[in-house]
Amino acid sequence: MTETAPRPTLEAVAARAGVSRATVSRVVNGGDGVREPLVARVRKAVEELGYVPNQAARSLVTRRHDAVAVVVAEPETRVFADPFFALQLRGISKELTAHDNQLVLLLTEGRDDHARVGRYLAGGHVDGALVFSLHLDDPLPELIQRAGVPTVFGGRPGWSGDRRGVVYVDSDNRGGARDAVRHLVGLGRSRIAHIAGALDQTSAVDRLDGYRDVMVDADPRLIVEGDFTPAGGERAMRELLARCPDLDAVFAGNDLTASGALRVLRESGRRVPEDVAVVGFDDMLPVAEQTDPPLTTVRQDIEEMGRLMALLLLRGLDRHAAQQGIGPAPSSVVLPTTLVRRASA
Amino acid sequence: MTETAPRPTLEAVAARAGVSRATVSRVVNGGDGVREPLVARVRKAVEELGYVPNQAARSLVTRRHDAVAVVVAEPETRVFADPFFALQLRGISKELTAHDNQLVLLLTEGRDDHARVGRYLAGGHVDGALVFSLHLDDPLPELIQRAGVPTVFGGRPGWSGDRRGVVYVDSDNRGGARDAVRHLVGLGRSRIAHIAGALDQTSAVDRLDGYRDVMVDADPRLIVEGDFTPAGGERAMRELLARCPDLDAVFAGNDLTASGALRVLRESGRRVPEDVAVVGFDDMLPVAEQTDPPLTTVRQDIEEMGRLMALLLLRGLDRHAAQQGIGPAPSSVVLPTTLVRRASA
């Protein structure tokens, strides 16, 4: 806790360099149209005074903030239990930093928080928003749409409203799930179970759909809804073993679920992969590599998803600033997944 | 990606309510000294126009931003591998939100980023900073000290510079470690090993000190430096078993380390806790509860640490604003830990 010193203004720099405020401003913002000797003088003055532009004053006139809100709807603590969120955040941070934008983090906690977030976004404090809205019934996307803030969603928003202009970045959950199940089929398995994630999330739904694409007439008893947690995986696996003791493979909705399932399989005396082959989803490294046996899983590049979200948003903002001029309107991106073979299948 | 509508200004509200800008401003900022009928009229106009104050304009004159930077120095990906960071962030977010402050997240990636962060903080874009600086040789604290931004550190900064006025929030790592080791002693164990964290972090050093407090003349071969990861725990455990096959207990630097150690112990045919008792640190729930056997560990309230950091900073800022007037200068806080007994010791 130290004292804040008074900071030099444009005026001060101008005086020191013997030029006008306007010229200093030009130099600070790129220096086009200013002759070299002056540029040098101004740069020197800036350096000597340790001048840093006052962002508030600048925003006041430009109406840009060079700041982006990242909204994480977090009704459950689950989001924090796995590193998913952190990785995505890192990707976002990298991209924003590269474009000199700030990251304003908004974590929501329950319904009343939504209003707060809506107000903040509508308040025009940021140029755009990156929104993680996991659940189908989430009111947040609608709120944001109404706030009129340029937005990119993380994951396909499961959302019944007006879909025009909605931009999102997602993994190819369905395709990845198909690859996983096909892999199991290729291994000669036929009684392939699926532990889904909570089905109010589009990622869980899409993975289930992918499973069904391959297992066209699957025994419905082979499908159980989990919740993307290890504990949920255990519960689901127990139920599956009770229902269908003859199952010979499990496609788990994510790696955490798979880790729980593996534990239960081991307890029950099943050998993995000999008796039951297991495939996960995510390739969450600390999890997938540390399970026993190491997990065969579907990799999605989470950090890249974050990076891309930020990139898409910034592109959109540029377009916005340029009066819809340059380039095509950004559209949603679905990233491919890859199957990573380890020992469990 | 939608259009942004033009937002109403104070002027507009004033016109609609038939009062001056000054009066509207007063109402918006609490309404003291304005008579009831006017207050009501202004409130109505605000409501009808959907007026939201322009934060940039406000900051320009008040020199407050109601925003706090959270700086996470992250030379290693480790920070993201465990939910530690996310939990702390959540605590911070809650407290900031409760005081209507925004959270600006700054993730650093390598040395060159430090300069960027320093510049940003010095730029006066935020009122204060919460800094997680894990490593002893980190230049960040010094940079920030020089930037003159009110700051609270997460974890005791291991830092050779001027310590006056440095405020931090930390767990009682040393005391917690003592409790853990005493517990093992109480269980009748005498060959108690310690897998430390990377010793360029104060938390690791403090825990090691706590271990030494109890094991005053410990066999030095019983101490191995790990790195707070499961893989590091495995490596360390192997080395310990090779060096001291007769060990009967392990105090691991954190839960992740313990999980790795448990795996190696199981491999080597040791029973836990019968042959070797194991205690961890953190009580990281998804980890500690899911190990086999469930982990006895030292709990620290991570979210509370975050909350407290934010609270301390905001208090400091108030004092700052009030010309050092009210209340005592905030000082560092060390939070107590508690031993959580499960099956592993």
Add this chain to the structure above:
DNA sequence: CGAGGGCGTGAGAGCGCTCTCGAGCTCGCG
């Protein structure tokens, strides 16, 4: 009944910046 003291309100300056506009200069070409 008049003077004095609040209290509530409005006028206006100014926070630090960007950006438009016009003045002055240089240069090229007829």
Add this chain to the structure above:
DNA sequence: CGCGAGCTCGAGAGCGCTCTCACGCCCTCG
């Protein structure tokens, strides 16, 4: 040698807000 085009630069307005200050009103007290 003259004139217009094209640069470079400075003057000044204004972004939306807060805050000081002064003015007018009402109330109180002598």
